[in-house]
Amino acid sequence: MRNLLQKLADRLHAIEDRLTVQMQIATAAAVTSVLLVGALAGGAAFVSYRNTASLVNSSLATVASSTSGRLDRFMAERQQEMNLFSQLQPLQKLWRDDPVELRRSLEQLQSTFSDLAWIGFADVNGKVVAATGGLLEGASVAARPWFKEGLQRLAIGDVHEAVLLASLLAQRENGEPYRFVDLAFPVKDSSGKLLGVLGGHLNWDWASQLITDVEANDGDTDTRLSIIDKNGVVLVGPDKGTTRYSGEQLANILKKRKGAFSEISGDQRMLTAFYVGMGHREYQGLNWIVTASQPTGIALAAAISSAEIILGIGAVTALIGLGLAVAISRRIARPIIALTTEADRIGRASGPTMLARQSGSVEVVQLTRALRSLLRRIGFAEERTREAELRATENALQFKDDLVKLQKMADTDYLTGLMNRRAFLAVADDTAEFCRRYKRGMATLMIDIDHFKKINDTHGHAAGDDAIKGVADIIGQSIRTTDKAARFGGEEFVVLLREIDQETAMLLAERIRSSIEQTTISHGETSIPATVSIGVAINAESDRDVQDMIERADQGLYVAKKTGRNRTFLMAASEGREARAA
Numbered sequence: 001m002r003n004l005l006q007k008l009a010d011r012l013h014a015i016e017d018r019l020t021v022q023m024q025i026a027t028a029a030a031v032t033s034v035l036l037v038g039a040l041a042g043g044a045a046f047v048s049y050r051n052t053a054s055l056v057n058s059s060l061a062t063v064a065s066s067t068s069g070r071l072d073r074f075m076a077e078r079q080q081e082m083n084l085f086s087q088l089q090p091l092q093k094l095w096r097d098d099p100v101e102l103r104r105s106l107e108q109l110q111s112t113f114s115d116l117a118w119i120g121f122a123d124v125n126g127k128v129v130a131a132t133g134g135l136l137e138g139a140s141v142a143a144r145p146w147f148k149e150g151l152q153r154l155a156i157g158d159v160h161e162a163v164l165l166a167s168l169l170a171q172r173e174n175g176e177p178y179r180f181v182d183l184a185f186p187v188k189d190s191s192g193k194l195l196g197v198l199g200g201h202l203n204w205d206w207a208s209q210l211i212t213d214v215e216a217n218d219g220d221t222d223t224r225l226s227i228i229d230k231n232g233v234v235l236v237g238p239d240k241g242t243t244r245y246s247g248e249q250l251a252n253i254l255k256k257r258k259g260a261f262s263e264i265s266g267d268q269r270m271l272t273a274f275y276v277g278m279g280h281r282e283y284q285g286l287n288w289i290v291t292a293s294q295p296t297g298i299a300l301a302a303a304i305s306s307a308e309i310i311l312g313i314g315a316v317t318a319l320i321g322l323g324l325a326v327a328i329s330r331r332i333a334r335p336i337i338a339l340t341t342e343a344d345r346i347g348r349a350s351g352p353t354m355l356a357r358q359s360g361s362v363e364v365v366q367l368t369r370a371l372r373s374l375l376r377r378i379g380f381a382e383e384r385t386r387e388a389e390l391r392a393t394e395n396a397l398q399f400k401d402d403l404v405k406l407q408k409m410a411d412t413d414y415l416t417g418l419m420n421r422r423a424f425l426a427v428a429d430d431t432a433e434f435c436r437r438y439k440r441g442m443a444t445l446m447i448d449i450d451h452f453k454k455i456n457d458t459h460g461h462a463a464g465d466d467a468i469k470g471v472a473d474i475i476g477q478s479i480r481t482t483d484k485a486a487r488f489g490g491e492e493f494v495v496l497l498r499e500i501d502q503e504t505a506m507l508l509a510e511r512i513r514s515s516i517e518q519t520t521i522s523h524g525e526t527s528i529p530a531t532v533s534i535g536v537a538i539n540a541e542s543d544r545d546v547q548d549m550i551e552r553a554d555q556g557l558y559v560a561k562k563t564g565r566n567r568t569f570l571m572a573a574s575e576g577r578e579a580r581a582a
Contacts, residue, residue: 025329033321041314057260060223060273060292065258067214067225068275068290071207075156076283078113078202079183083154085109086185086198095121095187095195102130117180117203121187122147123196150184150197157182158286159235211236223294230254230287253289262296269296335360413487415465416472424486428496432546435539442498443505446535446553447475447512449491450565455528463523467530470521478512494550502538502570509534509568517566533560533567540573
């Protein structure tokens with residue numbers, strides 16, 4: 001990941017080097033404008049969309065809640081009516097003694113409440129004594145769930161298709177079977193003795209009509225309502241008779257009782273609000289789930305339109321900002337371009353010259369002053385240089401000894417006193433040629449201080465210099481007088497070992513590594529632990545020059561670093577050739 005980021009940064013710098021100041025300023029201003037305007041427009045569009053979705057969900061929740069309330073109130077009223085009828089004192093004698101008159105009373109009740117498709121009274125043995133229209137009189141309903149529950153308590157059954165009444169009722173025009181909600185009430189005499197069960201089959205068409213009425217008044221919002229039982233089966237609505245919800249989703253709906261979510265219905269995404277009926281007064285409810293759904297495209301049409309308008313305004317604003325950025329960048333870059341042209345002219349002219357004054361910003365004025373001052377100093381320096389050249393020519397012999405000292409200084413690393421890279425490579429070339437000619441063994445050690453950047457970052461660059469000097473001292477003390485050590489740059493060292501075999505070279509490399517690991521470098525009152533990784537290479541007949549061996553040692557150092565640091569790794573000649581070929 002770090003390498004990828006570095007490559008991206010290098011690529012960005014390369015692009016920057018090919019862009020003018022004007023283009024960079026214009027690009028930066030334009031990108032900033034586009035990002036800010038885009039973020040503002042996108043945020044506004046998102047807030048508008050979210051608020052509209054919240055309003056739609058709230059509206060759908062209200063529809064689902066009110067529809068569920070109407071269902072519960074209707075069922076509560078039918079329950080109360082049937083319960084009152086079962087307790088009427090004038091009917092006490094009719095329950096046991098007068099089936100004909102009881103039938104007439106039941107039919108009067110049915111004519112008052114037309115949604116009751118059938119009302120009947122069965123004795124304690126389950127035999128229907130009297131019923132509206134005489135239907136099922138004499139038949140046994142002892143096996144029916146509503147009768148069994150009605151013997152014990154007031155009972156309301158969930159929606160189901162007609163069974164016993166299917167062949168007795170007239171066939172419906174649409175061909176669909178009758179579906180009922182069962183009502184059952186225990187009938188007792190004045191002493192509390194159970195006489196039988198008053199049962200009623202409430203025609204489910206009233207619920208379908210209720211849903212139709214609500215959908216017809218949705219204000220052209222294409223609201224779709226459904227009634228779903230506690231098992232997730234659709235009782236009224238699209239896909240009636242199918243299981244719409246199940247498992248964990250159904251359990252969550254029944255647990256939350258009300259809420260809203262997004263779902264896929266067919267090929268449309270819908271916003272759906274739900275409300276689970278909680279009953280009304282004495283009616284305990286059957287956990288019917290009422291859902292109100294709208295297609296997302298219709299429900300959020302206004303929000304989408306608003307978002308598009310906001311984004312359009314943002315795009316226009318960004319284009320205007322881009323134009324202003326180009327104009328402003330041209331104005332800012334003009335004096336810088338003029339300075340560049342003047343500087344190029346001065347570089348091509350001969351003899352003393354001066355930079356023209358430029359203005360446009362404080363920085364440009366200051367830069368002009370600094371460059372003019374620099375040109376004056378350069379002119380003065382040129383005069384002094386000519387004088388110095390004359391004096392140097394006159395005193396060449398006098399400085400012969402100094403030149404020798406300077407040569408030595410040029411061959412020595414100023415910080416460690418070891419050889420520098422240039423001097424080392426010259427010696428290494430001669431040694432490699434000698435060993436190749438006389439078939440002698442030699443080795444190269446490439447040494448690098450582990451985590452050197454951490455030492456600099458933690459203790460400072462002065463401590464880093466102390467660490468470099470300390471490691472250099474240990475290397476110098478560990479090698480023979482015939483061997484050569486150099487600082488190659490930074491925290492990296494190279495050692496040339498003459499007249500040596502592979503085993504001895506590895507022992508010497510390990511001794512250097514161990515000595516450094518066991519030595520604590522002091523910087524003032526601070527003790528700095530340090531370790532090194534070492535790559536080892538032995539000369540081979542395939543080496544073209546000493547650079548091949550140094551490169552192989554460097555590859556060994558890389559392996560040592562990658563495999564844990566603070567270790568020594570020998571890079572064989574064959575592995576070095578494969579790496580070089582790759």
